[in-house]
Amino acid sequence: xxxxxxDTAGTRERIVQAAATQFRQHGIAATGLADxxxxxxxxxxxxxxxxxxxxxxxxxxxxxxxAERGHAxxxxxxAQPPGTELAALVRAYLxxxxxxxxxxxxxxxxxxxxxxxxxxxxxxxxxxxxxAFVGLIERFLGPQHDHDRHGRAMAMASALVGALTLAxxxxxxxxxxxxxxxxxxxxxxxxx
Amino acid sequence: xxxxxxDTAGTRERIVQAAATQFRQHGIAATGLADxxxxxxxxxxxxxxxxxxxxxxxxxxxxxxxAERGHAxxxxxxAQPPGTELAALVRAYLxxxxxxxxxxxxxxxxxxxxxxxxxxxxxxxxxxxxxAFVGLIERFLGPQHDHDRHGRAMAMASALVGALTLAxxxxxxxxxxxxxxxxxxxxxxxxx
DNA sequence: TGTACATCAGTGAACGCGCGTTCACTGATGTAC
DNA sequence: TGTACATCAGTGAACGCGCGTTCACTGATGTAC
Numbered sequence: 235x236x237x238x239x240x241d242t243a244g245t246r247e248r249i250v251q252a253a254a255t256q257f258r259q260h261g262i263a264a265t266g267l268a269d270x271x272x273x274x275x276x277x278x279x280x281x282x283x284x285x286x287x288x289x290x291x292x293x294x295x296x297x298x299x300x301a302e303r304g305h306a307x308x309x310x311x312x313a314q315p316p317g318t319e320l321a322a323l324v325r326a327y328l329x330x331x332x333x334x335x336x337x338x339x340x341x342x343x344x345x346x347x348x349x350x351x352x353x354x355x356x357x358x359x360x361x362x363x364x365x366a367f368v369g370l371i372e373r374f375l376g377p378q379h380d381h382d383r384h385g386r387a388m389a390m391a392s393a394l395v396g397a398l399t400l401a402x403x404x405x406x407x408x409x410x411x412x413x414x415x416x417x418x419x420x421x422x423x424x425x426x
Numbered sequence: 427x428x429x430x431x432x433d434t435a436g437t438r439e440r441i442v443q444a445a446a447t448q449f450r451q452h453g454i455a456a457t458g459l460a461d462x463x464x465x466x467x468x469x470x471x472x473x474x475x476x477x478x479x480x481x482x483x484x485x486x487x488x489x490x491x492x493a494e495r496g497h498a499x500x501x502x503x504x505a506q507p508p509g510t511e512l513a514a515l516v517r518a519y520l521x522x523x524x525x526x527x528x529x530x531x532x533x534x535x536x537x538x539x540x541x542x543x544x545x546x547x548x549x550x551x552x553x554x555x556x557x558a559f560v561g562l563i564e565r566f567l568g569p570q571h572d573h574d575r576h577g578r579a580m581a582m583a584s585a586l587v588g589a590l591t592l593a594x595x596x597x598x599x600x601x602x603x604x605x606x607x608x609x610x611x612x613x614x615x616x617x618x
Numbered sequence: 619t620g621t622a623c624a625t626c627a628g629t630g631a632a633c634g635c636g637c638g639t640t641c642a643c644t645g646a647t648g649t650a651c
Numbered sequence: 652t653g654t655a656c657a658t659c660a661g662t663g664a665a666c667g668c669g670c671g672t673t674c675a676c677t678g679a680t681g682t683a684c
Binding site: 235236237238239241266267268278279281282287288 | 636637638639640641644645646647648
């Protein structure tokens with residue numbers, strides 16, 4: 235059942251997207267190729283018509299998730315009234331909506347410790363997009379912060395990722411909320 | 427080859443300690459029972475003389491790692507000149523030594539995103555020890571911070587865990603160092 | 619204290635299972651004329 | 652534009668392998684007398 239070139243490209247994209255979601259939801263090691271292909275609406279045998287290995291889809295899914303989130307955060311910030319972009323970004327990142335949807339959210343928060351053990355190519359990719367996110371924060375830092383803007387943005391990004399990760403560990407939703415709220419309050423009060 | 431009760435208790439402890447190290451180094455899903463028993467100096471068959479399942483050793487290893495780190499951080503802080511405890515704690519947490527030794531370091535930084543998908547019992551255990559760590563920070567916060575000390579301590583803990591996790595993702599050691607340094611500088615300047 | 623027997627920690631082979639990967643097959647798509 | 656044939660996306664069975672788990676066996680330890 236050969237498919238048209240257009241359909242083939244679409245299928246490949248669906249696999250990458252499904253992988254990006256499944257990996258963030260269940261972890262990379264815990265997601266099998268059969269799960270992944272099932273989520274894309276296919277059987278597992280077809281996988282190797284699009285990728286040479288699981289490693290390749292890990293890299294492409296990570297790149298997709300990171301780029302997609304990067305663009306979404308940037309568009310969201312740009313859409314805010316001038317001067318409020320950073321506060322809005324922090325609120326969105328630490329929102330219950332983000333907390334509840336790891337499969338569509340920040341890759342670093344969903345897979346941070348697993349990414350630390352990924353291949354060098356994947357880690358390079360993730361770090362580059364992390365720096366892009368830091369750059370986005372830096373751009374919206376108030377002009378009163380003229381010293382070490384880059385470092386301040388890095389610290390903020392670290393706090394955001396850490397808070398969301400830790401909130402998701404808490405089995406008690408009230409504690410999760412408290413972690414997110416505390417991070418939001420103190421990041422905005424001291425660093426924004 | 428039956429062992430004495432004393433030897434048996436020692437063996438069990440060695441398995442838990444080996445598991446705590448192996449899990450933090452290579453991830454929980456990626457560590458097989460054979461790896462784990464090998465690291466404890468035994469063959470895999472003996473595992474079930476001590477534990478009913480892998481899940482049980484995950485919980486005990488997590489509890490062990492969290493408690494051991496908690497005690498070590500507390501002892502380290504107590505040993506500092508009064509007034510400098512928190513700064514010393516932050517420096518130690520974000521040190522290259524901690525960065526280079528995930529197997530002996532903070533469980534949340536080494537396994538944060540994997541812990542978010544662990545069993546409820548394991549997550550409860552991890553969250554409780556996280557709160558103990560937050561309490562330690564809170565105790566050493568300067569008296570000038572009389573408002574929302576708990577929330578401030580939570581935000582600090584989040585930033586610490588996030589920075590170490592992200593530093594370990596960076597394949598470039600210079601970038602890793604920059605992430606740790608930025609977090610240290612800004613956490614100490616604004617929050618300590 | 620010494621002897622006889624039950625217990626059980628640890629070994630290493632084996633179990634079923636799901637993993638990543640390969641392959642023969644299919645039939646619709648793409649290409650050549 | 653129509654026809655004949657080559658291509659190849661997707662299916663589903665099969666591969667070897669390592670996983671978590673079980674088990675028969677061993678011999679030193681613990682217990683009973």
